[in-house]
Amino acid sequence: MLLVCTTFPLIWVGGLVTTKKAGMAVPDWPNTYGYNLFLYPVSEWIAGPFDLFVEHGHRLLGSAVGMISIALVVAIAIWDKRRGMLTLSIISLIAVIIQGILGGARVIQDEVLLARVHGCFGPAFFALTVGLAVATSKRWHSIQPVVHPGSGRLQVITVITAALAYVQLLIGSFLRHVPASGSHSDFRVAVIFHVIVAFLVAVSVFAVAATALRGFSEAVAVRRQSMFAVLIVLVQIGLGIAAWTFKYGWPTFLPGGEMFSQLVIHAESVAQAGVVTAHVATGSLIVGVTVAMALYSFRYYSTSPASLVPQVADKSTLRGVSL
Template identity: 40%
Template sequence: MTATTSDSTNAYSTPADDGASTASTASPAPVSPWPRRLACTLVVLVWPLIWVGGLVTTYDAGMSVPDWPGTYGYNLFLYPLSTWLLGPFDLFIEHGHRLLGAIVGFVAIGFLIAAWRGDQRRWVTVLAAGVLLAVIGQGVLGGMRVTMSARVLAMVHGCTGPLFFALCVVAACVTGRRWQRDRVLAAANHTQQGQITANPSTGLPADALRSPWMLWPTLLFGVAYLQILLGAQLRHALPTSSPSMFAHTAMTHVATGIFLWLLTWVAWSVMRGCGDLTLSRPAAALVCLVAVQLLLGMGTWIVNYGYPSILESLPGSASYRLASKNLLDAWIVTGHVATGSLILAVSTLLAVRLRRRRWVLTQLPH
C-alpha cells in the first residue's frame, strides 16, 4: 500500500508506510473511530466470557444443556427467559455463556465490517477476519464438547480462549491512537528532530529498546501461556492420568508460576528505565497480577485438595474438610483461571507496544 500522508498525520500507517520516503500534501482521509471502539468492546466482553466459561467448568455445568446450537430444542435467543433466570444455576451459567459468546460473535462481525470500510490498512481487515474466524472456532469447539461429551475438547476449548483474548488485545492496540508514529516517539522521549534523550532518573537512553535482548514481553507471553496449558491439565485431569503424572504437572505449574513472577520483576526493572509509561505501567501491572495469581493458586489448591502437608500446622487447617464448592470457593477457583488469561492479555499488550516502539526507533537516523 502506498503512503498518502505523512507519519505525523496518518494514524493508520503500516510498517511499510512508516518507511516510505514520499508523502502527499493532500489532506488525510478521515479515520473512522468504529474499528477501535468495536475492538475495545471485544476486549471488554471476552474477559467476562472467559470468567463465565470458568464457572461452567468449576460447577461441572458443561453438560447441563445436552444439545447445541440450540438449548433444549429452542433457538438460542428464544429460550424462555423465566426458565433461564429461575432454573437451576448450572443451566443459568451454561446458557448465559452461550448467549455471551453469541454477542461476542456479533461484535466481531461488526469489527470486520468497520475495519473493511473504515481502515485503509488491508492487514487490519485480515486481522479482523481472523478474530471472527477465531470466534466461530471457539463456538464450534464448545458445541463439539457438548455433542461429543469429550473432556479433551473441553481442555482445548479452555486453552484457546485465552489466545482469542490476546488476539482481541492485538486488534485494540493496532486500531488505537497510540499506534501513531508521533505518539510512539513522544512516549519514548524523542524530540521532533528524532534526537534521543536519556531518562533523567536512570540515565538509560531511550533507544536502549533497540537491543535484541529486549524480548522480555515475548518470553513473558510464552511462560504465561505455558502456565495456562499446565493449569488446564490439572483442571481437566483425565481418568487415564496417573497420580505421579498429576503430581509432576502440579509441581511444574507451581515452579513455572514462581519463575513467571520473577520474570515480571526483571521486565519491570528494565521497562521503567526506558522512561516510557506505556511500557512501564503494564510491566508493573504484571508484577501485581502474577502476585495475585499466586495467592489465588494457593486458594485453588486448598479448595480442591485441602491444605498441603506443609500447612497442616496452621490454626484451623485440621478442621478443614473438602465439600461441594460454595460461592467463595467457586470465585477463588474461577478467579485463578480468569486472572491467568488477564496476565496473558497484558503480556500481549506489552509485547505489541514494545514491537511497535522498536520498529519506529529503528527508522530514525543514527
Template identity: 35%
Template sequence: MNKQQYHPWLFKIALATTIATLPLMIVGGHVTTEGYGMAFPDWPTSDGENMLTYSWLHEASDKFYEHGHRLLGMLVGFLSIALVIIAFKVEEKKWIRNTCLLVLACVIVQGVLGGTRVTENSKALAMAHGIFGACVFTLMAFLTMVTGKRWIEISNDPPQLTPGYGRRLAITVPLVVLFQYFLGGCLRHFNVGLHPHMSFAFVALIFVIIEFRSARKSGIKWLKRPAMGMLHIGIFQILLGFAAWITKFGLPAAGFVATAGSWEQSLSRTAHLITGILFLMTTILYSARVFRLHQLNKNNVIDAGQNLSPTDTLPNAEGNA
C-alpha cells in the same frame, strides 16, 4: 509511508468486543468450575430448542449458566461481525483489516470448539476451548490497543530503545506464561500436574520480575506502566492460586476444612482462571509495545538516511562528522 489514522468507531467497537468477552469468560470459567459444561447434550440447540427462544431464566443452575454462556458467545460473535464491517469501511491499513478478520474467524472457531466439546463430551476439547479462548481474548485486546490513540501517536516521537532491548524477554515471557496456563488447564480438566503447576508459577513470576526491572530501567512510561500492571497481576495470580489450593485441600494447621462445592472454592478457582487469562494478555501486550518501539526506531533511522543530501555524511564510529 502512509501513517495510521485514528478511527474512533473502530476503536470503540474493538473495545466493546473485548469488554463483552470478559463476562463470557467469567461465566465460562464458572461453568467449568462447577462442571456445568454438559448441562445440555446438544448444540447449537438447547434441549432441542432454538438458542434464542429457549426459556432459561428459571432453569436450574447448570442450564442457567451454560445457556447464558452460549448467549454471551453469540453477542461476541455479532460484535465481531460489526468489527469487520466497520474496519473495511474506515480503515486503510490492510494488516488491521486482516486482524479484524482474524478475530472473527477465531470467534467462529471458538464457538465450534465449544459446541463440539458438548456433542463429543470431550474433556480434551474443553481444555482446548479454554486455552484458545484465552488466546482469542488476547488478540481482541491487542486489536483494541493498536487502534487506540496512544499506539498511533507514539509514532510521532517514539522513545529511543537501545538495540536489542528486551526482545528476548518479550518472546520468552509470554511463552512461559502460556505454558503455565497450559499446566493449569491440565490440572483443571484432568486433575493432573498440581505440583508442576504450582512450582512453575514461581518460574513465570521470576521472568516477569526480570522484565519489569528491565522496563523500569528503560525510563519509558509506555513500557513501565504495563510492566507494573503485569507484575501486580502475576503476584495476585499466585495469591489466588494459594486460595484455590486452600479451598480445595483445606489448611489443617489453621483449622480450615475444605468443603467441596463451596462458594469459596468456586469463587477462588474461577477468579484464578480469569486472572490467568489477564496475566497472559498483559505479557503479550507489553511485548507488542517493545517490538513496536524497535520498529519505529528502525524506521526513523532509515528515514534519516534517505533524507541526507549527497554532501552529508553519517557520524563515524567515534561520533565525529
C-alpha cells in the same frame, strides 16, 4: 476495546461452567433443549437450575462476542486502511467461530480433550482481542518509534513473559480437565510443572518491570503495564494458593498448615467456585497484559533507523474506536 470487555467476562463465565461442572447442563447444540439459542424462554433460563443458567448464559455471551467480532471486521474494513489490521480482525472472527464449534463439539461428544482445547483456545482468542485493541488505540497511533541500544533485550523479555504466561494456562488446563485415564502421578507432575512455570512467570514479569523502569523512559505504556502485571501476578499467586487450599487443603510444602487444619470447604461451594474461577480468569488477564507489553515494546522501539520512517495511517484509521 468493546470486544476485550466482553471476551474477558466470557472467560469468567466459561471458567465457572467448568468449576460447577455445568458443561453438560444443556445436552444439545447449537439449540438449547430444542429451542433456538436466542428463543429459549427467559423464565426457564432464569428460574431453572444454576448449571443451566450458567451454561446457557455462556452460550449467549459467546454469541454476543461473535457478533461484536463481525462488527469489528466491518468497522476496520471501512475506517482502517491498514491491510494487516483487516487480516487480524478476520482471523479473530474465524477464531471465535472455531471456539464456538469447539464448545459445541465438547457438548455433543462429551469429551475431556475437547473441553481442554476449548479452555486453552479461549485465552488465545482473548490475547488476540487485546492485540487488536492495542493496535487500534490512540496511544498506538501517537507513538513515534525511536532507536534504543537495549530495546532488543526488553522485547525479548516481554515475548518470553507472554509465552510463559500462556504455557502456564496450558498446564492449568490439564489440571482442570483431568482425563479419565490420567493417573495420580500424571496429576502430581502437572502440579509440579504448574508451580515451576508460575515461578518463572513471576520472575519474568518482575524482570520486565525492572528493565522497563530502569532505562526505557519513553515506553510509558510498557512501564505502566509491567507494574500492573506485577500486581496481578502477586494476586494470582495468592489465588493459586487459595484455590488449592479450597479444593485439596493447605499446601504441605508451605508453612502454617496447622492454622488451616480444621478448615472445612464444601465441594462446589460458592467460596470454592469463586476462588477457583477467579484464578482461571486472572491467568487469562496475565496473558492479555503481557501480550500488550510485548506489542508496545516493539511499537516504541525500532531495531534500525531505516524503519523509523513513519507509516502514516489514513485519516480514516480507527483511533480508539476498537470494537
